[in-house]
Amino acid sequence: QGSAGDIHKVKHDYQSDVARLRKIVVNSLYSNRDIFLRELISNANDALEKLRIVALTEKDVWDGASPLNVTIKTILSKNSWNVSDTGIGMNAEELTVNLGTLAKSGTSDFVSKVERQEGGVNGNLIGAFGLGFYSSFLVADKVTVVSIPPKSPKNPNPTQNVFSSSADESSFEIYSDPRGNTLGHGTEITLDLKSDASDYLHTPNLIKLIHQHSSFSTSFPIYVWDEVEEVPLEDDASEVGIDTPEDEEEAVVEDANPTDSALKTKKVVVGKWEHINSQPPLWMRDPKTVSDEEYELLYQATFKDFRKPLAWSHFTGDSGSGVSFRAIVYIPSHIDEAFLTKPLESNAKDVRLLVKHVFITSDLGEYSLPKWASWVRVIIDAEDLPLNVSRETLQSSAFLKQIRGIVIRRLIQLFTKIAEEDDDKFAEIQKVYRTILKLGAAEDEKNRQKIASLVRFSTNQRNSTSLDDYIKNKKQGQKQACTASMIFYLADMGKSISHLTGSVFVEKLDARGYEVLLLNEPLDEILVQTLRTWKGFKFQDVAKAGLVFGDGEHLNTDEDREVMAALEKKYAPLLAWLKAEAGEVVRDVVLSDRLVISPCAVVADTTGLTANVQKLMSASNRGGERDELIQEMMKRQKVLEVNPRSPLIQGLLHRVEQIIDDDEGKDRDLEELREVASILIDGALVRSGFDVADSNQFLSRVDRVLRRSLGVSETAPTDETVKPAPPIDPEIPEMIPEDGEQHNFSPPDWIDEEQFKIEVEEIDEQGNVVHDEL
Numbered sequence: 001q002g003s004a005g006d007i008h009k010v011k012h013d014y015q016s017d018v019a020r021l022r023k024i025v026v027n028s029l030y031s032n033r034d035i036f037l038r039e040l041i042s043n044a045n046d047a048l049e050k051l052r053i054v055a056l057t058e059k060d061v062w063d064g065a066s067p068l069n070v071t072i073k074t075i076l077s078k079n080s081w082n083v084s085d086t087g088i089g090m091n092a093e094e095l096t097v098n099l100g101t102l103a104k105s106g107t108s109d110f111v112s113k114v115e116r117q118e119g120g121v122n123g124n125l126i127g128a129f130g131l132g133f134y135s136s137f138l139v140a141d142k143v144t145v146v147s148i149p150p151k152s153p154k155n156p157n158p159t160q161n162v163f164s165s166s167a168d169e170s171s172f173e174i175y176s177d178p179r180g181n182t183l184g185h186g187t188e189i190t191l192d193l194k195s196d197a198s199d200y201l202h203t204p205n206l207i208k209l210i211h212q213h214s215s216f217s218t219s220f221p222i223y224v225w226d227e228v229e230e231v232p233l234e235d236d237a238s239e240v241g242i243d244t245p246e247d248e249e250e251a252v253v254e255d256a257n258p259t260d261s262a263l264k265t266k267k268v269v270v271g272k273w274e275h276i277n278s279q280p281p282l283w284m285r286d287p288k289t290v291s292d293e294e295y296e297l298l299y300q301a302t303f304k305d306f307r308k309p310l311a312w313s314h315f316t317g318d319s320g321s322g323v324s325f326r327a328i329v330y331i332p333s334h335i336d337e338a339f340l341t342k343p344l345e346s347n348a349k350d351v352r353l354l355v356k357h358v359f360i361t362s363d364l365g366e367y368s369l370p371k372w373a374s375w376v377r378v379i380i381d382a383e384d385l386p387l388n389v390s391r392e393t394l395q396s397s398a399f400l401k402q403i404r405g406i407v408i409r410r411l412i413q414l415f416t417k418i419a420e421e422d423d424d425k426f427a428e429i430q431k432v433y434r435t436i437l438k439l440g441a442a443e444d445e446k447n448r449q450k451i452a453s454l455v456r457f458s459t460n461q462r463n464s465t466s467l468d469d470y471i472k473n474k475k476q477g478q479k480q481a482c483t484a485s486m487i488f489y490l491a492d493m494g495k496s497i498s499h500l501t502g503s504v505f506v507e508k509l510d511a512r513g514y515e516v517l518l519l520n521e522p523l524d525e526i527l528v529q530t531l532r533t534w535k536g537f538k539f540q541d542v543a544k545a546g547l548v549f550g551d552g553e554h555l556n557t558d559e560d561r562e563v564m565a566a567l568e569k570k571y572a573p574l575l576a577w578l579k580a581e582a583g584e585v586v587r588d589v590v591l592s593d594r595l596v597i598s599p600c601a602v603v604a605d606t607t608g609l610t611a612n613v614q615k616l617m618s619a620s621n622r623g624g625e626r627d628e629l630i631q632e633m634m635k636r637q638k639v640l641e642v643n644p645r646s647p648l649i650q651g652l653l654h655r656v657e658q659i660i661d662d663d664e665g666k667d668r669d670l671e672e673l674r675e676v677a678s679i680l681i682d683g684a685l686v687r688s689g690f691d692v693a694d695s696n697q698f699l700s701r702v703d704r705v706l707r708r709s710l711g712v713s714e715t716a717p718t719d720e721t722v723k724p725a726p727p728i729d730p731e732i733p734e735m736i737p738e739d740g741e742q743h744n745f746s747p748p749d750w751i752d753e754e755q756f757k758i759e760v761e762e763i764d765e766q767g768n769v770v771h772d773e774l
């Protein structure tokens with residue numbers, strides 16, 4: 001603590017992250033200095049919005065008439081620059097906390113990342129993070145913030161406080177303003193500009209920069225003090241000095257030379273407040289007159305997103321409840337990590353509802369957007385809702401209920417238009433929204449059909465296919481058991497598309513030229529199950545038993561049936577033998593019509609659970625009796641299909657017949673054959689996406705078969721001797737270093753420290769090995 005004169009100043013240290021961040025800002029953002037304008041104007045806008053929102057419920061806070069605006073003024077003689085707002089202001093504690101600490105999550109990470117980066121911060125990083133108030137130090141040696149909250153029943157006599165900080169100090173001061181309340185309510189930030197930042201004092205240049213960077217940061221009026229001329233005045237001339245920007249002109253009188261009383265003139269600077277954003281907001285304009293760049297700037301300023309939006313739709317409408325409105329719906333180019341990890345827990349926060357250009361709320365309460373679309377960013381400006389609606393009456397407004405429907409309809413239309421007209425853009429959309437559209441189609445019952453048309457799938461033939469494209473590509477008679485036409489799909493969550501393309505279930509369809517949707521995301525199977533049909537086509541899981549193609553390929557002729565009957569007779573001994581061997585795993589063993597190359601596969605009954613559904617189920621249900629029950633249920637629903645054309649299966653049949661015919665050496669041969677069969681069955685499970693019950697046993701069997709094929713003795717033991725661990729060490733280490741702390745590692749006494757070096761293998765971001773010596 002310290003005091004200057006009779007002012008009691010309290011000194012605070014910046015939180016360490018802030019000190020580091022300020023240093024980065026000052027040292028490395030020289031070429032991006034203009035951003036301080038955007039950041040400070042946008043903070044002023046937020047403060048004004050907050051005041052108006054609070055005033056909806058606390059009438060005393062604002063009379064509804066006194067101006068809400070931003071004023072910017074330069075004081076040439078002091079080389080200083082000043083921005084004021086008549087917003088919500090801050091008390092002493094808020095000044096300390098808001099400006100002295102960083103509450104944002106990820107700050108430390110951000111700061112460390114930037115500190116590691118060679119050549120300082122780049123534009124993208126600033127954008128992703130937002131420097132806010134600290135950007136002042138880009139252009140200022142010293143920053144002074146004067147602030148006072150409005151009068152309220154809770155705080156009837158607010159005091160005006162000052163926050164003051166130099167760029168090179170790691171502390172700031174807070175004190176009560178000795179001048180008393182000069183602001184009414186709001187905040188005034190004064191920057192003592194660095195000697196190389198005097199460009200910002202030049203008004204035409206300043207206005208140009210504000211237009212360039214911040215004209216969309218606020219819809220409150222921005223006034224810039226514009227000095228227009230200097231007029232010499234007689235000493236006794238009356239002074240004209242008015243301090244509010246509402247009186248458009250004023251003259252500020254300064255002593256030209258206060259010490260020289262002989263000079264009977266004074267220098268008079270005549271200037272006026274120029275309202276620099278008097279044009280109507282962008283969304284009120286005819287879309288034909290708005291450039292892409294303007295839409296992008298509006299988006300970036302409004303939603304504080306440095307990245308450009310992917311697409312937008314600007315439209316006018318009349319809601320069913322008689323409210324006319326204008327709106328812009330934006331599709332962002334990225335989705336927050338938080339949404340991706342827990343999509344169903346996120347709430348829409350970026351639907352900005354305005355009434356007559358005045359921001360009212362971003363919280364649509366019970367009418368907020370459906371979860372799947374909670375990332376969409378919208379500005380919606382209603383013409384004729386009463387302005388002084390409190391939030392409670394707003395909640396019950398019929399218009400509010402309609403916003404949800406209006407926004408979602410427009411969003412889907414926008415996606416659809418891009419899908420139809422702009423392949424490249426739609427490919428970009430797919431990169432970000434592929435999964436989200438699936439979620440939408442599964443979640444949003446009302447819009448399910450429209451959203452599902454936007455969903456794209458990979459298939460064995462194409463990277464990206466819509467359901468409509470699939471249907472166009474169907475083969476004649478693509479039917480299942482003479483019921484509906486079919487869309488074939490294979491679902492195996494988490495597997496790669498190339499793995500699915502090579503699946504046993506796809507091989508015949510693929511060989512015959514049929515298209516199969518390959519579903520590898522958890523949502524895919526849920527979506528397909530929810531849709532059930534698409535334009536009269538049924539979804540057919542190709543991993544299920546009884547697959548037919550409907551093109552006459554399947555046992556349609558007498559000849560086919562005869563051939564099959566002959567094969568079944570021939571293979572009967574093998575099927576019976578295998579059924580006994582595989583009794584623990586499957587319900588039945590049959591000859592397969594679906595396999596081309598693979599010797600066998602495990603398929604689910606038409607009513608059974610495929611490997612994929614089984615995975616989905618066990619992810620939400622682990623362990624316990626229920627698990628055993630499910631295992632048992634699943635076993636009964638699985639069938640082992642064997643491929644009579646596979647030489648392996650033919651060989652197996654031959655051996656099984658030999659064993660049945662021949663008694664000699666039967667036991668040993670039988671044991672070996674059972675081992676082969678067991679590997680084949682487990683292999684079929686793996687091939688079909690199921691888990692093997694005991695993978696250790698499976699691999700021990702493989703080992704034995706390998707030994708046999710290499711002519712190595714099956715019983716020859718492996719030398720199992722190992723060196724035992726040293727005896728128990730009774731000493732307890734004094735301190736276990738926590739994660740992230742420096743690990744002080746000292747070698748034991750008996751090691752020569754000079755020679756003690758450990759090679760640590762570390763992998764950098766590119767995956768190269770980095771060698772470090774401890």
Ligand SMILES: Nc1ncnc2c1ncn2[C@@H]1O[C@H](COP(=O)(O)OP(=O)(O)OP(=O)(O)O)[C@@H](O)[C@H]1O
Nearest residue numbers: 043044047089090098099130131132133134187304
């Ligand atoms: N003009 C102002 N009036 C009232 N409060 C302000 C003003 N400027 C800043 N603040 C307060 O200080 C806090 C920190 O401001 P800062 O600009 O650093 O970050 P932010 O506005 O929260 O985030 P960002 O600007 O990065 O989106 C704000 O959240 C706000 O509470």
